[in-house]
Amino acid sequence: MKKIGFDSEKYLQEQSAYILERVQQYDKLYLEFGGKLIGDKHAKRVLPGFDEDAKIKLLHTLKEKAEIIICVYAGDIERNKVREDYGITYDQDVLRLIDEYRAYGISVNSVLITRYQGQPTVKVFMTKLERSGISVCIHREIEGYPANVEAVLGEEGFATNPYIKTTKPIVVVTAPGPGSGKLATCLNQMYHENKLGNEAGYAKFETFPVWNLPLKHPVNIAYEAATVDLKDVNMIDNYHYEAYGKVAVNYNRDIETFPVIKRIIERITGKASVYSSPTDMGVNRLKSGITDDSVVQEAAKQEIIRRSFVVENDYKKGLADEDSVRHMQVILEETGLKKEDRAPVLPARNYAKAIQAQIDSTNLQAVIAIELPNGEMITGRTTTLMDASAAAILNGLKKLTNISDEIDLLSPMILQTIQRLKTDDLNSRVPTLSANEVLIALAISAVTNPTSELAYKQLPHLKDTQAHSTVILNRENEQTFKKLGIDITNDPVYPTENLYYN
Structure with missing residues (x-):
């Protein structure tokens, strides 16, 4: 809790x-x-x-x-x-x-x-x-x-x-x-x-x-981290x-x-x-x-780390300058914090490296790790069917509902039909399904599928969880995480070399 x-x-x-x-x-x-x-x-x-x-x-x-x-x-x-x-x-x-x-x-x-x-x-x-x-x-x-x-x-x-x-x-x-x-x-x-x-x-x-x-209280330092721009x-x-x-x-x-x-x-x-x-x-x-200063200090330290990711991503996108990045690095040094002190960071990166080694690829693997309310860590990766955002959210709902990994919350046929709609009728060049698209499919399936309904009812329990992505999220997925109340950070790396779809 x-x-x-x-x-x-x-x-x-x-x-x-x-x-x-x-x-x-x-x-x-x-x-x-x-x-x-x-x-x-x-x-x-x-x-x-x-x-x-x-x-x-x-x-x-x-x-x-x-x-x-x-x-x-x-x-x-x-x-x-x-x-x-x-x-x-x-x-x-x-x-x-x-x-x-x-x-x-x-x-x-x-x-x-x-x-x-x-x-x-x-x-x-x-x-x-x-x-x-x-x-x-x-x-x-x-x-x-x-x-x-x-x-x-x-x-x-x-x-x-x-x-x-x-x-x-x-x-x-x-x-x-x-x-x-x-x-x-x-x-x-x-x-x-x-x-x-x-x-x-x-x-x-x-x-x-x-x-x-x-x-130098972490709450005040977190403010400075939030306003480096x-x-x-x-x-x-x-x-x-x-x-x-x-x-x-x-x-x-x-x-x-x-x-x-x-x-x-x-x-x-x-x-x-x-x-x-x-x-x-x-x-x-x-x-x-303030009723518990130790709790507040720890939360503020996590916010400082979160802001460091925000600044690096803004720099990658051309929205922040080098001075802001340097200032953020000084703040991290001053507080003795590392990006890896954020709980979901290493699980996401380690799983991405494991996949990369398994398929013998030099390409960066898109992985998202979510820390559930009980501290348990779940991950999701991009596949030909859905992106890492969708996979991580579904895996999180499965874990919260105690549904086995082997059980599909959504029929692959349904997901493939939505894919064909995207590519053939809506002329999208990105066939993988986003978190928003998969959640809509889950909401519809919940009407007739009791297993989907159980998972769907767990969505509110993802609020205030912490997540990290090994790649920069697109705007749609970023907004889906925010609407669900999931605090997500990401490494400042684009998932592909495609300039428009990044």
Whole structure:
């Protein structure tokens, strides 16, 4: 059974109380939400027991007092940036987030396109939102932001970007991912609120790094591993130490920009800032939910290893640079971790080597290993009938149901018929069946085949299992694993030399 190290209920109670305490200081509080408001899978992985939707549930308790502005950087839409956890582009994620927020009864004020430069694809997205009844605003890039305070607060700065009319005391500013302009949006709104004679404040709800955990705590290192593409580095908040004589952890960007941000806020409000450090700006009470630090540390170490695979794969795909790869290698060295410390890695690689030797081939063998909830390891390999993803999932279901390997869950005739459909009628050049195709066949067979039905009912038990592939998965299989809740990594090697089908 999976060990638990975090109490979400306790965390939510303390977190909501602290946010309300901060709100009471202003007419309106602009609350920058870092990380994922919904589906925070990184937090779920490093804090076993954390509810991945904890933050949206927190806002649900405050829904009468809160509304949301969703920021998205125009450049991310233009280059089709993908959210890794869900495998969807940022523009699609904005649509998903709006649906999710509405389902929780939380008001979505508008979508703000930041640093807009008239990109054609962005215009199409804006039109789609507007025709769906969503209010859309745009902010242009301010030259010199944030360092040139005079420019930011001058006639060509915040004054040129429109004010987004808000009506509730808490305005949550969130985004599909980092670098979307959340802080600039909060400051821009504060600027206009002040012009309107309203007293508005700013606070930051950043889940990681955790300010009151040690700098080298695995949870904080896991955050650094997750943001190597942003060049984030955890640091001791020297401003906090100088003000209070207490050690607090923050990250480089917040610490570097703090003097400027503090000055901007003071110029906007005409008052001395209530914040003596970037840590002061935060409202994070995450540590209060940790109930077993040893469990959390081990989970965070596994996340660091997982992120190392992600970075290497992104580099292979041209999505990450050499600096990110080197930074990740330094993190592994610093924590004394190896990729092989992830349980399914060696079983997958060893089985692939055994097959390779058995058939006397120099070609890489595609194998996936899955660690089941009881710690047992099962494997699956690519054959002429199905790929390694499909085979591993079926083998896992067999093991969970105690069905013998010799028994077929699916009739080979059925699978061959689906293959012919793929190749002869749908003109696919890849005859092997994917995990999604095999699972659909299993669902259909479960209606008439009691053995298939038993295996099919075990699908929920694959959630939160760990898996590793010796080759890079195609997008379809990758998404199937994610939808099943299986955390899978893979070696940065393409299964074939075929550029398109890889």
